[in-house]
Amino acid sequence: MIMIVLGLETTCDETSAAVVHRDAEGRGTILANVVLSQIEEHAAYGGVVPEIAARAHVEVLDRLIAQAMREAGVSFTALDGVAAAAGPGLIGGLIVALTTAKAIALVHEKPLIAVNHLEGHALTTRLTHELPFPYCLFLASGGHTQIVAIRGVGDYVRLGTTLDDAIGEAFDKTAKVLGLPYPGGPQVEAYAARGVASRFALPRPMVGRPDADFSLSGLKTALRLEAEKVAPLSEQTVCDLCAAFQQAVADMVRDRLRVGLKLFREKFGQPMALVAAGGVAANTTIRRLLHTAALDGGTVLILPPPELCTDNGAMIAWAGAERLAHGLTDTLDVGPRPRWPLGDVKKPDRPAEPEPAPHAGPHAAPHAGSLSAAATPFGEEGLDDELHHAAIESEALLFETASRAAALSAPARRTDSSGADSSGSGSPGSDSSGSDSSAGSPEADPSETDQKNAAQPDTAEPAKNPDAR
Structure with a gap:
C-alpha cells in the first residue's frame, strides 16, 4: 500500500x-x-x-x-x-x-x-532497514528499559523490564549527583571517555539471574556512596566515577540481553535481528556492547541512526x-x-x-x-x-x-x-x-509509564525525560 x-x-x-x-x-x-x-x-x-x-x-x-x-x-x-x-x-x-x-x-x-x-x-x-518479523527489541531511554519480542505490527511480548529506574533516568541522576549539567546522559558519556573505570568497584545488578529484568537503584546508591567517600570531587575523579558507572551499566545490559535472547529463542525461535531504540541506544559504549550481545546470541544487530x-x-x-x-x-x-x-x-x-x-x-x-x-x-x-x-x-x-x-x-x-x-x-x-x-x-x-511527577520550577523534582541519552 x-x-x-x-x-x-x-x-x-x-x-x-x-x-x-x-x-x-x-x-x-x-x-x-x-x-x-x-x-x-x-x-x-x-x-x-x-x-x-x-x-x-x-x-x-x-x-x-x-x-x-x-x-x-x-x-x-x-x-x-x-x-x-x-x-x-x-x-x-x-x-x-x-x-x-x-x-x-x-x-x-x-x-x-x-x-x-x-x-x-x-x-x-x-x-531504515528491510527487516521482517520477528525481531528482539532493546528499548532503553529515560522512561523505559525493556527487552521486547516484536512479532508483528501490534503484536509485542515483553521479555524483561526494569524493576525500578530506567537506564536513561539512572544516567541523569548520576550526572546530578556528580554536579554535571542537564541533560545528564551525554555529560556522563563525555566524562567517562576520559575516566578509568577500574578505579571504583561498582556492583553489576541482576547479572547472572535467570530472568531478563533490570535494576538500577542499587547501582545509583553505590555510586553516590563512592562519591561521598572521595569528596570533594576533582575533575578526574568525576571522570573515573562516570566511567565506572557506564561500564557497570554496559556489563548489566550485555548479561540481560544474553538472557533475553535466550528467552526469545525458547518462546519464538531465532530472532531475525537484535534491534536497539531509545536515547540510551545513542551512547557509543552501549552501541559497541550491543554488537557483542547480538553475536553472542547468534543474530545480527541493527541500529537506527542516532537521530532516530x-x-x-x-x-x-x-x-x-x-x-x-x-x-x-x-x-x-x-x-x-x-x-x-x-x-x-x-x-x-x-x-x-x-x-x-x-x-x-x-x-x-x-x-x-x-x-x-x-x-x-x-x-x-x-x-x-x-x-x-x-x-x-x-x-x-x-x-x-x-x-x-x-x-x-x-x-x-x-x-x-x-x-x-x-x-x-x-x-x-x-x-x-x-x-x-x-x-x-x-x-x-x-x-x-511516561507519566511524570508534575514539577513546579524551584520547588519540585522535574519530570523524567523519557528519552534522555
Whole structure:
C-alpha cells in the first residue's frame, strides 16, 4: 500500500513533525523530519518541567508542521493519514499533538492514527532497514528499559523490564549527583571517555539471574556512596566515577540481553535481528556492547541512526503508516493515554491491504466527528482522579492548540477529479492567521509509564525525560 503520512511527536521535551512515504513493498522513506529540542527551557531546573514543556509544544508545533510539509514537498491533500503520539507521556504534551492531528484529519478528511510512542520506537528500524518479523527489541531511554519480542505490527511480548529506574533516568541522576549539567546522559558519556573505570568497584545488578529484568537503584546508591567517600570531587575523579558507572551499566545490559535472547529463542525461535531504540541506544559504549550481545546470541544487530534513536516525528509517522496499512485507525474521540503499556496496543485482525489506486482526490476518512470532537482531549474513557489537576491546567493549552491547528489547516484545499489543486490556498507553507510559518528557532510497572511527577520550577523534582541519552 503506497501512502504518505504526517507524524507528530510531543510526548516529553522534543517537538517534532515529520512526513514519511511507504511504498507498495512496505519500504519507507523520510521526506522530512523536523525536531526542536527544549533543552534550554528545562536546563535551569535540572530536568523536564511538564507545564513548561506543554507550553513550548503549543508555541512551535504549527510552524514545525508547516516546515515539514514544505521540505517534503507535499500538501495536506496528498496525505493518506495523520498520526500523533497519544501516549505514554506527559499529559499536556500529548494533548498538543493529538488535538492538532485531529484538527488536520477532520478538516482534510484524512484517517487519524493515535500511535503508542513505544510502538514508534519498536518499529523505527523497519523504516531504515528491510527487516521482517520477528525481531528482539532493546528499548532503553529515560522512561523505559525493556527487552521486547516484536512479532508483528501490534503484536509485542515483553521479555524483561526494569524493576525500578530506567537506564536513561539512572544516567541523569548520576550526572546530578556528580554536579554535571542537564541533560545528564551525554555529560556522563563525555566524562567517562576520559575516566578509568577500574578505579571504583561498582556492583553489576541482576547479572547472572535467570530472568531478563533490570535494576538500577542499587547501582545509583553505590555510586553516590563512592562519591561521598572521595569528596570533594576533582575533575578526574568525576571522570573515573562516570566511567565506572557506564561500564557497570554496559556489563548489566550485555548479561540481560544474553538472557533475553535466550528467552526469545525458547518462546519464538531465532530472532531475525537484535534491534536497539531509545536515547540510551545513542551512547557509543552501549552501541559497541550491543554488537557483542547480538553475536553472542547468534543474530545480527541493527541500529537506527542516532537521530532516530531519540524522540522524533518520523518514528510516529512510520508507525502510523504501518498501522494504516493494516486498517488500524482511530476515531476523533480518541484521548491521550499518559500510561499506555506497549502490550495494550491494538493488533490488526487482517493482513496489510493491497496497493490501492494512486491518489485521486480527497480520501473518505474512516471516522466521523466534528471540530468539537477533535478538540476533546480525553475521549470517552475520561480521566481518573490522578489526572484531574493536569486536565484543568491543560484546558487553556487545548483551546490554543485547536485554534492554531485550525489556522494551519484552513482553508482546506479542494481537488478536481484529476487530483490537481484548484483552490490555490491552504498551502502548508502559509499561515492564514498571518503568523510566521517558518521553522521555530504506563501501567504499574515503572518502566511502562511516561507519566511524570508534575514539577513546579524551584520547588519540585522535574519530570523524567523519557528519552534522555
